[in-house]
Amino acid sequence: MPRLTVEAADETAEIFVVASHFALAERGVRRLERELPAGIYKVRAVSARSEWQKVIALRGDTDISIPPIEFGSAAPLALTNRTHETHMAAAEDAAPPPPPAPEIAEAALRRPGARPAAEHTASFNFMARWWTPYYDVDPKGFADPSIGASLRSGGGRRLLNLWRQDEAQGTATNAGPRISGEASWFAGDLDEDRFSGVSFNAAAGLYTLSLSDGDGTIEQTVTLLPGWRTHVFALYEPDTDAFGHPREDGGKRLVDLSIHIARGKLEMGSEVARITDAARFALADERSTATQELLGIVRGKSDAPMLGLYGAHLMQLLKDKTSTASVARSVDYDPGLFEEVAQNTADLFGRNHPDIVALLGPEPGAKAQVVPPMLWRGWTALLERSLDAPALVSPPMWRRTALRSHSRPFFAWRTPQYAGTATMMRDIELTRSVLQFAGETAALEPDFAGLLDGTVPDTRRREFTRRCITRFEAPRSVIDMVLG
Amino acid sequence: MARNDMAFVIGIARYPTFGGNASDAARDLQGPVNDADAFVDWLKAPDGGDVPEAHIFAVTSDHFPAGAPVGPVVRDVTDKLDALRTAAKAPPRKRRLYIYTSGHGFGRRRLEGGLYLADAAPANLSNFFVSDYFNWFLDAAYFDECILFSDACMDQGRLAAPAQPHWRREIAPGRGTSAMGAYAARFAGRAVEGRMANGLFHGAFSYALRMGLLGAAAVVDPQGKRKVTGDSLRDYLIATMQKLMTEAERQDPRISTDPDFGPFDPVTLVEDPPPFERPVTVLLPGAVADATLNLENAAFDNLGPVTAANGSLALSLRPGLYALTSSGGWEGAFEFTGVEQEISLR
Numbered sequence: 001m002p003r004l005t006v007e008a009a010d011e012t013a014e015i016f017v018v019a020s021h022f023a024l025a026e027r028g029v030r031r032l033e034r035e036l037p038a039g040i041y042k043v044r045a046v047s048a049r050s051e052w053q054k055v056i057a058l059r060g061d062t063d064i065s066i067p068p069i070e071f072g073s074a075a076p077l078a079l080t081n082r083t084h085e086t087h088m089a090a091a092e093d094a095a096p097p098p099p100p101a102p103e104i105a106e107a108a109l110r111r112p113g114a115r116p117a118a119e120h121t122a123s124f125n126f127m128a129r130w131w132t133p134y135y136d137v138d139p140k141g142f143a144d145p146s147i148g149a150s151l152r153s154g155g156g157r158r159l160l161n162l163w164r165q166d167e168a169q170g171t172a173t174n175a176g177p178r179i180s181g182e183a184s185w186f187a188g189d190l191d192e193d194r195f196s197g198v199s200f201n202a203a204a205g206l207y208t209l210s211l212s213d214g215d216g217t218i219e220q221t222v223t224l225l226p227g228w229r230t231h232v233f234a235l236y237e238p239d240t241d242a243f244g245h246p247r248e249d250g251g252k253r254l255v256d257l258s259i260h261i262a263r264g265k266l267e268m269g270s271e272v273a274r275i276t277d278a279a280r281f282a283l284a285d286e287r288s289t290a291t292q293e294l295l296g297i298v299r300g301k302s303d304a305p306m307l308g309l310y311g312a313h314l315m316q317l318l319k320d321k322t323s324t325a326s327v328a329r330s331v332d333y334d335p336g337l338f339e340e341v342a343q344n345t346a347d348l349f350g351r352n353h354p355d356i357v358a359l360l361g362p363e364p365g366a367k368a369q370v371v372p373p374m375l376w377r378g379w380t381a382l383l384e385r386s387l388d389a390p391a392l393v394s395p396p397m398w399r400r401t402a403l404r405s406h407s408r409p410f411f412a413w414r415t416p417q418y419a420g421t422a423t424m425m426r427d428i429e430l431t432r433s434v435l436q437f438a439g440e441t442a443a444l445e446p447d448f449a450g451l452l453d454g455t456v457p458d459t460r461r462r463e464f465t466r467r468c469i470t471r472f473e474a475p476r477s478v479i480d481m482v483l484g
Numbered sequence: 485m486a487r488n489d490m491a492f493v494i495g496i497a498r499y500p501t502f503g504g505n506a507s508d509a510a511r512d513l514q515g516p517v518n519d520a521d522a523f524v525d526w527l528k529a530p531d532g533g534d535v536p537e538a539h540i541f542a543v544t545s546d547h548f549p550a551g552a553p554v555g556p557v558v559r560d561v562t563d564k565l566d567a568l569r570t571a572a573k574a575p576p577r578k579r580r581l582y583i584y585t586s587g588h589g590f591g592r593r594r595l596e597g598g599l600y601l602a603d604a605a606p607a608n609l610s611n612f613f614v615s616d617y618f619n620w621f622l623d624a625a626y627f628d629e630c631i632l633f634s635d636a637c638m639d640q641g642r643l644a645a646p647a648q649p650h651w652r653r654e655i656a657p658g659r660g661t662s663a664m665g666a667y668a669a670r671f672a673g674r675a676v677e678g679r680m681a682n683g684l685f686h687g688a689f690s691y692a693l694r695m696g697l698l699g700a701a702a703v704v705d706p707q708g709k710r711k712v713t714g715d716s717l718r719d720y721l722i723a724t725m726q727k728l729m730t731e732a733e734r735q736d737p738r739i740s741t742d743p744d745f746g747p748f749d750p751v752t753l754v755e756d757p758p759p760f761e762r763p764v765t766v767l768l769p770g771a772v773a774d775a776t777l778n779l780e781n782a783a784f785d786n787l788g789p790v791t792a793a794n795g796s797l798a799l800s801l802r803p804g805l806y807a808l809t810s811s812g813g814w815e816g817a818f819e820f821t822g823v824e825q826e827i828s829l830r
Contacts, residue, residue, distance in 0.1 A: 286594055
């Protein structure tokens, strides 16, 4: 039989060989080498959310090389679409202002609450771009895409708007002690280049990123690590649709968000950055198939914290992965490898970081989390862990994040207009749903009789609480409040 | 006739308040009623689903003409479901339930999605949680098989929590129900619609589904019988759906180019479907623009000579993989799913 060898340039590319009647014949990641009956086959390769295809006649041994596959990302990385040179150059050149001269720094320290620049051990880059169809290159009257974005404290208090109000603002931030006094703002020609952003130094820690989306904002946690720079890229769709009509929610809409953490400058041509984004999409789409190869890269790297986090969660996906594909790949969950990757990642983020607590569990005596994790799977893991550690996720944190957004793999929540009313409705809805579920469960399963009057055995109550955590995506503290 | 099969079909195209209360707030779709009608046609067809008309419980936007109250809304859907449930419980035991839905949709997590109803508005996102009803029928085990086709977006949007089934759960212990679920989009991606070769708007998923069920997805089993199975339909949908999208849609990271599947038990959907063959024009490079070529199928069986004229070749083919070869050594291979009108080998 002839031998088919397929090799993809992309480290995380999934390869599928499709035979007659569209049936999957073989699959692999990055490289595939198989003997197959002579015939016609379609070779597909998927990277992030894009794919490459070719139909081949396999008459003798055949080698197929798959070039890097362009995919769409908020980050203007090389070999992604919606990117051009000005975006890449701006993203690479963005850097915080140099530390102030000693006499200026000294003067600044005399301000109440000021913090020495030496404490601003982390830095933050934000870049927003407009997304338009690839064929739509005509100049347009675009507004600053960063408008509406802000960086807040972990608890949600606004620190700094991420767009420059006007020229008079200069480089001043006036954002309080956690953020350096000066920032570098940058923007392209908004009609044609369609980007803007800001870069500054800040104290390491957990922050809330707030981004304009529709009729309100969406928020999520971002991490600034000492000695590292967190790069956030937001891609926006304008507030009018392709026909020029205003969107249903009246505002621009976030298309994609990409987060990287690097030692300073992020090279747009970096293979690790591209793999990090491919892994982000794999996690968002729950495609665990790239994991083994991905982790081969992750395990030895300590220069890609986000990749470590994505990789650890991709591994966990393998534990309960179900596939409907007719050809399975032999990818197994390896607890030893998971431990190694998770531990390496914990060394970077810190053992009490919410995403690490979600991965590895709380340490004895750990305090309640006050800031949600960055990743959705981190949030669901924390909820599950709350069954044994009810204080881990408090009712106020659940309420704050109750109106969810769709920015997978990140854990993001909406803060619409009239958020108070919406959150109250969510409370009522959850209470009604849990009580209805309790009534049904008690009626259908005799072991659970007494759920509503508190006479159910502890083991059954615990099991019911576990089911509620999964079904309603709420922590034990909230379920306990409903059940009394 | 599949006398013990039943179906619930819903297609919502008109959403007058989906964008709010302003006069331009409607967010209508163009495909769902066509999709639902096409699925009902297939259900009724003797060489399709062959389901008795009385067993098909369908509701679409066209049942609510302009000037009438907007619909379908929750009551319209639950009334149909109540009627279906009553009929399903009556003996004899039923074999198969089809659930087909099309409209604006949402996803809660992977393989858990639903449909917004016609009166949905930003402040009141009334909805029908399709997956929960599907699971309800699996638990209740009124049917031997439950099949779900959901053509809707799976993004989470602004819905905080989907509505739960209006019935109390019923669990029939020890009674297995085979199930197959197919969703137009992976979580949390969007589905798309467009004008198809028949001149009408359809969802890309629904149009591919229709072609597959009409026989494009048929395979021949070891006994030599043609059939459309769950496996063959899945493979066909994966190959075909993205061919019905525009280049801009395929590049859009929010749009799911792949459908998603689950649960996925082995099922045979159509026994001996009608032969499926469609015309297609293959565009050839200059070197063989007017050549006589040899046509081969996926197993390299020789299907005979074909003659090109002015760089194009008119063929009538069954879905599959093909190769064209010339005596001068040129070779071109291509895939035909039945939805392409033109394939370029230039």
